[in-house]
Amino acid sequence: MATSVDEFKEKAFRVGSVFTPGSPINERDLFAGRLDQLSKIIDAVSQKGYHVVLYGERGVGKTSLANVLASFLRDQTPNVLLPRVNCDASDTFHSMWLKAFKDVFVTNSKASPGFNSHAVTEAKSLADAMGEKIGPDDVRRVLAQLSAGALVIFVFDEFDRVQNGTARTLMSDAIKALSDFGVSATIMLVGVADSVDALVVEHRSIERALVQIPMPRMTEEEIRLIIRNGLARLEMSIISDAETQLVRFSQGLPYITHLLCLHTARAALARRSDEIDGNDVREGIQAALHQWQQSIITAYYEATKSQQPGNIYREVLLACAFAQVDDLGYFSAAALRQPLNEITGRSYDIPNFARHLKELSQSGRGEMLQRVGAARKLRYRFKSPLMRPFIIMKGVTDGLVTPEQVTELSDG
Ligand SMILES: Nc1ncnc2c1ncn2[C@@H]1O[C@H](COP(=O)(O)OP(=O)(O)O)[C@@H](O)[C@H]1O
Ligand SMILES: [Mg+2]
Incomplete structure (x- = not known):
């Protein structure tokens, strides 16, 4: 002590x-849980013809998992090659693979010229050996060679940010080619998405080759x-x-x-x-x-500002944060009743807060909610997963709820 x-x-x-x-986990000792997801990935990686899509909300730990994956794989086999690429909006198929190959070094042994001839090893980045335009077939050939000597996984993180439609199609083609040719290297696509469809184009045609791993909350x-x-x-x-x-x-x-x-x-x-x-x-x-994301702090102040004394914007927002959600994080107006009554000690019903919900989905009030569905079946969801915890903690700090109430209300 x-x-x-x-x-x-x-x-x-x-x-x-x-x-x-501010940053993903890089160290295995500080990495907690996620054994289920890890074992699914390790299964897929160790079998020929399978590739991985890891998807989920922002901030659930996808990048951290990708970071520690190599260390877990090394428990099984010493030779692991796992380059990781951060994709961005401007990426093409070529630029993504070029980034990936930059991190792969191949050593060439050749006899040096001259009398005392002994082998010289030079390490060269694989990127230098690639042509003008990398296509799916180049990828297939290079990965086949690499996987002769190692367990090979190429991770493309933040794949959801890639705007270029052709790039996504070509990535699916590459997966198909690797799978068809029985190459044992694995491609792992990682990104923010509700479903695989949102991340991988034409995923039906490569469905058999894809191991889809949702990354849920912890x-x-x-x-x-x-x-x-x-x-x-x-x-x-x-x-x-x-x-x-x-x-x-x-x-x-x-x-x-x-x-x-x-x-x-x-x-x-x-x-x-x-x-x-x-x-x-x-x-x-x-x-x-x-220290919260500034955009969320700003949205909260816009959402709750009001000239009228006795307005209930803060309370409605807080009730939204406690509302029961479906698998995709959506809640209905009716789900606000119980938490709102608990928070205010009064019995409000839908007509009392329908207008608030509508406004909170519009730009004048921070646009904190997304609204989907037809008139009588409207459902709402927070735009960012970081909004709910912010609202709840703000509610505690402002004295709208006690920590004990938070526990009760979260239990539903
Ligand atoms: N398994 C884990 N154990 C401990 N901390 C984690 C774990 N997964 C994520 N984190 C932490 O959570 C935060 C978000 O993780 P990150 O991997 O960046 O999420 P994502 O890539 O899904 O947005 C980081 O601060 C990271 O350190
Ligand atoms: Mg990430």
């Missing part, structure tokens, strides 16, 4: 490298593991109630867990304690709210 002031300062500094809301157990792994690394602890609150506020999003743990751990260390308590959580939430 830390004792001197310096040790607390040193720890407060180290917290920032253990809880990293379970409470997995979130708890993030908190415990991180605190163990820091030689810190947390009292049980405070831990439960952090788990609840996280809503299955590891990004939020990191953000909250960063600030609550610092709050504890600031009062020279190695143990996080409920007060630290309250302080941590305050600090975390200031």
Whole structure:
């Protein structure tokens, strides 16, 4: 346990490298859970002809999983080649593969000219060996060669950002070619999407070759593991109630867990304690709210501003954050009744807040909600997964709900 002031300062500094809301996990020891997804991917990778699509919401941990995958595969086989590409809006098929091949080095052994002839090894980036325009067939040939000596996985992260339709079609063609020729290398496409259809074009034609892996929100157990792994690394602890609150506020999003743990751990260390308590959580939430994505903070203020005393925009928004959602995150107006009544202590019904819901889906009020469906079957969903936890924590900080109510309301 830390004792001197310096040790607390040193720890407060180290917290920032253990809880990293700004960056994906790179280190296996800090990577929690996700065993189900990992084993599915490892299965697919170890079999010929299968390729992987990993999709889900922003911030659920897709990139982190891709980052630690190589380390898990090395448990099974030493020779793993796993280049990872970050796709962007301007990418073509050629540019994506060029980026991928830049990270692959091939060594050529050749006898050096002259008397004392001994072998010289030169490492060359594979990108230099590629022609003007890389096509699916080039990819198939190069990957076949590479996979003779290693387990080969090419990861294309943020594939949803690729705008170029041809690039996506060619990627499907490449997958088809690899599969048809029985090449053992694997392509793994990763991106933000509700479904595979949104990520892969003409996926029907390559359906048999695709292992589709949805990345859901984390379970409470997995979130708890993030908190415990991180605190163990820091030689810190947390009292049980405070831990439960952090788990609840996280809503299955590891990004939020990191953000909250960063600030609550610092709050504890600031009062020279190695143990996080409920007060630290309250302080941590305050600090975390200031560090939230600016676009969400702005949208919230637009959504809740009003001249009229007694308006219920904040309360309606908070009720939205507690509303029961379907698999895709949509809720109905009726789902607001119960949480809104719990929050306000009054009995509102749909006509009292239908207008609010409509406005919250429009630009004048931050456009926080997306609205789908026909007139009597309207459904709503938050635009960003980071909005719900923000609204709930803001609600606690502003005294609209107590932490205990949050637990009750999240239990439904
Ligand atoms: N399995 C995990 N264990 C611990 N922290 C995680 C895990 N997955 C994600 N995180 C953390 O959650 C945040 C978002 O993860 P990231 O991989 O960037 O998500 P995505 O790529 O899906 O947007 C990061 O701060 C990352 O450190
Ligand atoms: Mg990512």
